[in-house]
Amino acid sequence: xxxxxxxxxxxxxxxxxxxxxxxxTADAALVEANRCLFCYDAPCTKSCPTGIDVPKxxxxxxxxxxxxxxHTIFSSNIMGAGxxxxxxxxxxxxxxxxxxxxxxxxxxxxxxxxxxxEKAMExxxxxxxRNEPTGKKVAVVGAGPAGLSCAxxxxxxxVDVTIYEKEAKGGGLMTYGIAAYKVTPQFCEDEVNYxxxxxxxxxxxxxxxxKDISLTQLKKDYDAVYLAMGVGIARKLxxxxxxxxxxxxxxxxxxxxxxxxxxxVPVGDKVAVIGMGMTAIDAATQAKxxxxxxxxxxxxxxxxxxxxxxVELDIAKLDGCEIIWLAAPLKVKxxxxxxxxxxxxxxxxGEPDASGRRSxxxxxxxxxxxxxxxxxxxxxxxxxxxxxxxxxxxxxxxxVLKDKATTNIxxxxxGGDAVNGGKEVVDAVQAGKDGAKAILEFLKLC
Amino acid sequence: xxxxxxxxxxxxxxxPFWLASAPPTxxxxxxxxxxxxxxxxxxxxxxxxxxxxxxxxxxxxxxxSKRMMGLNNIELISDRxxxxxxxxxxECIKLFPDRAMVVSLMADNDRKSWHELIKKVEDTGAxxxxxxxxxxxxxxxxxxxxxxxxxxxxxxxxxxxxMEAATIPVIxxxxxxxxxxxPTGRSVVKAGTNGLSLINTIQSVTGIDxxxxxxxxxxxxxxxxxxxxGPAVKPIALKMLTTIAQDEVTNKVPISxxxxxxxxxxxxxxxxxxxxxxQVCTAAxxxxxxxxxxxxxxxxxxMDEKGFNTLNDFIGxxxxxxxxxxxxxxxxxxxxxxNQDKCIHCGLCYIACEDASHQSINLxxxxxxxxxxxxxxxxxxxxxxxxVCPVNDCITMEEHRVAPEYLNWIEFQQRGLPxxxx
Numbered sequence: 014x015x016x017x018x019x020x021x022x023x024x025x026x027x028x029x030x031x032x033x034x035x036x037x038t039a040d041a042a043l044v045e046a047n048r049c050l051f052c053y054d055a056p057c058t059k060s061c062p063t064g065i066d067v068p069k070x071x072x073x074x075x076x077x078x079x080x081x082x083x084h085t086i087f088s089s090n091i092m093g094a095g096x097x098x099x100x101x102x103x104x105x106x107x108x109x110x111x112x113x114x115x116x117x118x119x120x121x122x123x124x125x126x127x128x129x130x131e132k133a134m135e136x137x138x139x140x141x142x143r144n145e146p147t148g149k150k151v152a153v154v155g156a157g158p159a160g161l162s163c164a165x166x167x168x169x170x171x172v173d174v175t176i177y178e179k180e181a182k183g184g185g186l187m188t189y190g191i192a193a194y195k196v197t198p199q200f201c202e203d204e205v206n207y208x209x210x211x212x213x214x215x216x217x218x219x220x221x222x223x224k225d226i227s228l229t230q231l232k233k234d235y236d237a238v239y240l241a242m243g244v245g246i247a248r249k250l251x252x253x254x255x256x257x258x259x260x261x262x263x264x265x266x267x268x269x270x271x272x273x274x275x276x277x278v279p280v281g282d283k284v285a286v287i288g289m290g291m292t293a294i295d296a297a298t299q300a301k302x303x304x305x306x307x308x309x310x311x312x313x314x315x316x317x318x319x320x321x322x323x324v325e326l327d328i329a330k331l332d333g334c335e336i337i338w339l340a341a342p343l344k345v346k347x348x349x350x351x352x353x354x355x356x357x358x359x360x361x362x363g364e365p366d367a368s369g370r371r372s373x374x375x376x377x378x379x380x381x382x383x384x385x386x387x388x389x390x391x392x393x394x395x396x397x398x399x400x401x402x403x404x405x406x407x408x409x410x411x412x413v414l415k416d417k418a419t420t421n422i423x424x425x426x427x428g429g430d431a432v433n434g435g436k437e438v439v440d441a442v443q444a445g446k447d448g449a450k451a452i453l454e455f456l457k458l459c
Numbered sequence: 460x461x462x463x464x465x466x467x468x469x470x471x472x473x474x475p476f477w478l479a480s481a482p483p484t485x486x487x488x489x490x491x492x493x494x495x496x497x498x499x500x501x502x503x504x505x506x507x508x509x510x511x512x513x514x515x516x517x518x519x520x521x522x523x524s525k526r527m528m529g530l531n532n533i534e535l536i537s538d539r540x541x542x543x544x545x546x547x548x549x550e551c552i553k554l555f556p557d558r559a560m561v562v563s564l565m566a567d568n569d570r571k572s573w574h575e576l577i578k579k580v581e582d583t584g585a586x587x588x589x590x591x592x593x594x595x596x597x598x599x600x601x602x603x604x605x606x607x608x609x610x611x612x613x614x615x616x617x618x619x620x621x622m623e624a625a626t627i628p629v630i631x632x633x634x635x636x637x638x639x640x641x642p643t644g645r646s647v648v649k650a651g652t653n654g655l656s657l658i659n660t661i662q663s664v665t666g667i668d669x670x671x672x673x674x675x676x677x678x679x680x681x682x683x684x685x686x687x688x689g690p691a692v693k694p695i696a697l698k699m700l701t702t703i704a705q706d707e708v709t710n711k712v713p714i715s716x717x718x719x720x721x722x723x724x725x726x727x728x729x730x731x732x733x734x735x736x737x738q739v740c741t742a743a744x745x746x747x748x749x750x751x752x753x754x755x756x757x758x759x760x761x762m763d764e765k766g767f768n769t770l771n772d773f774i775g776x777x778x779x780x781x782x783x784x785x786x787x788x789x790x791x792x793x794x795x796x797x798n799q800d801k802c803i804h805c806g807l808c809y810i811a812c813e814d815a816s817h818q819s820i821n822l823x824x825x826x827x828x829x830x831x832x833x834x835x836x837x838x839x840x841x842x843x844x845x846x847v848c849p850v851n852d853c854i855t856m857e858e859h860r861v862a863p864e865y866l867n868w869i870e871f872q873q874r875g876l877p878x879x880x881x
Contacts (some may be wrong), residue, residue, distance in 0.1 A: 050849050053806030056827035075523070109827040111803040115850065145656040 015259055015351075015386055019304030025275040028302035032328070033098060035127050042128045046074040047322035049120045050111065057106035057122055062443045063090040068104055071125055083133035084140040086126055091165045092158050094130035095187050096439050097203050098196045100160055100204040101291070103324045105176055105439070120169020132206045143213050147164035149456050152177065152235040154222050158438045159207050159241035159429025162445025163452070168213035175235070176214060183209075185243055186430070187438055189268045194302070198271050211330045223396075228403045232424060237452045240405075240412065240420070240427035243443065244393040244435050249286065255389075256344030257265045259352030262298035263288070264391035270299055281386025283307040284356045286334075287342050290320040293390035294329050300388065303333045307358035309382060310335045311361050313341040318370040343379060356381045394436055400431075418444070418451035426451050461762035462769050463755060465499060465559075465736050467713055468628035468653050470586040472499030472559040475756050475770055477725065479717055479738035480504050480589060480632075483748070485537055487547035488872030491554060496748035496756055500559025502738060503548055505536035505591045507565035507603070508575065512538050513716070513858070518665045518675030520691060529691030531663045533676060533683055535597040536565050541579070549583040549672050556679065561587040561630065565594065568602050573617065575625040587627050590618065590652070592643070593634035593659025593685045596770045608634035611646035618650035630715060633657040633703075635692075644709040655703060656715035656738065658696045678760025681761035689741035694714045699733055704733025704778045721750070723757030731777035785868040793840040793856040795819070795833045801853035804828040808844035810856060835859075 032214055036042040049071040055148050057067040058318040066085050073082035086093035102108065102123045110119030133140065149172045156178035156212045164174040182188050182355070183205035187196065202413045209216065222242055231238045247262035249255065261280060269278045284305045286297040289312035301308045310329060312319065319326065329336070344355035360373035397410025406413040406421040412432045413418060420427050428444030430436065454459040465475040477500040478484050478493055485504035493501060520529040531662040537544060547639030548651055552560050562585045580588065591598075599606040607613050614631070621629055630646040631765040633640045636660040644655055662684040669676045697720020703709045716734025720726055721742035729737045742750050767773050797808065797820075809831050812820045819837035823830040833844075845854040 044524055050805050050807065051811035052804075052827055054822070055806070056804060057825040111805045114803040 014281045015281045019280065020276070022276070024304075025091045025302075028300075029193045030274060031197075032192075033127075034122065035131060036124060039085075042074055042363055044127060045121050046071050046125060047134075048112075049075070052111055052438040053317065056109035056111060057120075058118050060105045060109040061089075062105070062437070062439045063096075063446070065089040065093065065126075066107075067122055070129060071120065071122070074125055074129060075300060079129050079132050080140070082129035083138060087133070087140055090439065090442050091162050091208055091264045092187070092204065092293065092427050092442050093126055094207070094437060095158075095196060095201070096133055096442070097127035097130060098200075100188065100437060100439050101322045101325065103322050107131040120290075123361060133347055134203060136322055137207065137210065137350055139210050141165075141169050141211055141450040143168055143211060146173070146283075147171040147456070147458055149173070149236045151173070151237045151239060151452060151456075152231040152232075152241045153230070153241060154226075155179075155185060155243055155429070155431075156216050156218075157241060157243050157429065157430075158185035158187060158441035159243075159255075159445040159448070160185070160239065162442040163239045163241060163428065163448040164214045164445075165208055165211060166446055167213050167452060170449070172213070172453075172456070172458070174214045176216045177220040177226050177231075178216055179224075180216050180219050183216055184229075185441075189271055190264050190269065190292065190295075192299055193270055193275075194298075214344030223399045223402065228422075228425070230420075236424070236456055238425045239445075239448050239450070239452060240425065240431055241429045241441070242396060242399075242428040243432075243441075244395045246396075247389055249393045250389055250391065252344050254343055254347055255350070257345055257346075257352050258350050259348040259385055260389065261388045263292050263388050264393060266296055266388055267292070267299065270303070275303060280305050281352075281384065283382075283384045284309070284380055284388060285342075286310045286385045286388045286390055287362050287393065288312065288390035289314075289326075290390060290392065291322075292324060292392075293388075294321050294325045296388045296390050297329050297333045297334045300386075301334055305386070308427055309384075310334055310336045311340045311342060311355070311357060311382075312336070312423075313373040315339060316369065318362075330435065337382075339373065340380070341373060341375070342387075346381070352385055353383070354388055355384050355387055380411055393430075394432060395431060400422070416451070419455075424455065461759055461767055463499075463758060463762075465770055466631070467559070467715065467736050468587060470500070470559045470561065470628060471557075473557060473662040474499040474751075474752055474755055474758070475730070476500075476553065476734060477502060477559060477561070477715070477738045478748075479589065479734035479744060480535065481744070483740060483741040486544075487551055490547075490551045493703045493743075493748045493751075494551070494555040497751045498558070499736070501551075501567050503544070503560065503562045503585075504566045505563040505594070506541055506544055506580065507536050507591075507598075508567050508572075508601075508767070509541075510535040510538050513678050514532045515676045515678060518677075518685065521765050526841050527689060527741070529687055529747050529785045530689040530744065531580070531660070531664075531665050531676070531685030532688045533678075536563075536591065536594065536786070538786050545579055545583050548580075548585060548596055549737045553585045559587070560585045561589050563589045563591050563632070565591040565598060565603050568607075568617070570620040570623075573620045575618075576619065577624040581625070581627060585627065587630060588625055589630045589632050589638065589656060590621060590647075591632055591659075592617070592647075593632050593636075595634065595636050595660055596683060604638050605634040605636055606634075608643055608659070609640045610636050612645050613645040615650040618647045618652050620787050621867070622651040628653040630719075631652040632659055634659045634701075635661050635695065635699055635718075641706050641709065644703050644706065648712055652712065654713045654715065655709060656717055656830075658692070658699050658718045659816060661692055661695065663687035668797045682822045688719065689745075690719045690721055693725060693728075695739050697728060700729060700734060701778065704775065705781070717722050723743075723754045723761065726754060726758060727761060727773070728777075730774050733778050735774055737741050786863050787867065789868060789871050790864060790866045791858075792861050793858045794835050795838065795840070795842075795844050796839045796855050796857050797831070797833055797844075798811065798833055799832075801850050802831065803853075805829070805849060806831065807847045807849065808845070808856050810849045812879065813842050816841055820844060
């Protein structure tokens, strides 16, 4: 049965406490900072989509120049604080740390990054100054990582930025789409405020493109427009029973956990989560942490093809989630309009597909799982109708760019999930930087 | 199993590890604990005229995560009553008759004071005397300590006074706060000292508090130069030791090596460069007397592996290996080689060579890992890459002689061979 309020307040607190706690003391941070070899042309930096100068910021912790350390991080990644909590570092910076090649523990880069950036946020060190006003105005659609990153670079360059955000809070999927044990809603709000602390950026909330505002108007009112509206709708399974009560969208489920408080989010007793990406893991682990007795992740390929990292999968396993590989949902069976069963096809691996991964092939065999809730986390789809309405070049709704940031419409730039279909926060931050650079060039400001 | 027994001027100890004259040897309770831990001997903290100490007294230099790479102090000689020290020395000798008991002395600067002090100390049954001509702070202002050691003539005079009265072996401890330790060393040997010990501490400022602007150690808003010791001074001590071990006057007497000895390896190095035994202080102040356990075991195992039965089998073995620059073989050449299987691609060799040496390492870009190889034609064999490499034996230096025969600089010039070819 799906119900809310399954646990006590204390249980929720424990279940949703920070999964990657910070250094307890400055000395602890120093020990790790001093371990760093200070590599040249460092693999960690090259593995960071925003190219943070990792050896430099760690060295700065070692020399007790924390302000400098935070500046180094934020210069490359204005969401460096949030990224230190949500980045899948095991496949990025920490994954390439040279200590791995010595069979040694890598430097805890994320934890060190958190150390510096958290201090900067706590003390509200505003480490960047705006250039003289240029008189230029840019509209940014979406206050997620790409939009904020773009806006911050533009503001530094003396451009006045207005961000239009469809939600009531900034931060995008950082605020609405990530497990609460990684980042708290309060942290996300603090981070957005810290970024906006530079000034020159106005955020207008509850303003949705295509509804409250139009691209035509933005183009008219501003010198340039940056589209960073991300992706929206969860991918449909297109199977019978998808409309039954108890079939929910992972992003919506996570959104509710983050917006409404743990006790008010209904969760089933036996939950199936469809998908094996980061969002699927976040949904499955949080369903478990909300008090579901059985949570099963269902994925149509094998572990070798999974999109999430080993570390993420381990979190799900440690939370007691079951995993069924090579299973594709066939139909959801219900009774009285409510979910009763998830029927899956057993799959096997066939030839590699366009992604290079071996694609699943139906064996013809099926099996059924007794569940009362099905969470869909099979990816999100872009705002196809919207971009087609504005005649933006796209591929199945994903914006197609001429270079790193320029759309087919003059003065309109784009980046982030709206372009790539959904990647990490850190990728969106880099896209925002690329967007700002292209806009500054377009405005002849650099 | 090798024997670690040491005989320094007839002063016997079960091993060559003595505790240097310093806070760890200033009273019975410490010294007994040291003997129980296994130390071969002690040099009792300097006795002399009455002094008054200040607070604080020590400060240190950290390096990365390592604390106390160097330590400095502004403590004076023993501030305990002389009679109490003498009584306790006697008691310690009685309780541990097999250990060396040497007493450090710094009398007022007149013959009578020295003679009186020596008499009193000899009455305890101590095995030897060490003359403190090195203390660089507090006592120098009164014409004692380093003020004596820095002037070969004064040092000579004091040693002559001492030798008139002493009936047990006399070791003169040299100060490093001089251009060369040899002049004073020669002077005191000529005056009759039976042995030498070195180095005492080096005058230093370890650091400054960046909030108060007061250097360390802090004493009511001020500081003074303190005597520096610990691992940081070892290379300087080894150099000074070598000059004494190579000098034809000073190398006629046994030398007790001091200066940053922390491990059995350090001790071996001092002994290879001519020290008959070693004295330890900072390492004990950092970790306690227990460090001697590994020093004994480590030295023993090393001697067994090398086939040395007694300390004399290897004492001084490296003295002749340190030569004059112009005697070095110019035809010797070696080139760095990077083991690609061991390389972790940190790039430290590359950037060190590129920015600070001979631009002899090639960078082949890779994401995320670059490949680094040595440009053999450019490499001068300086060792810098090998020194910065964090992986043991990843970078090795391979011999590529220029020519088979030995060729030194003098002959090189005589033959008119080309310069600036690298």
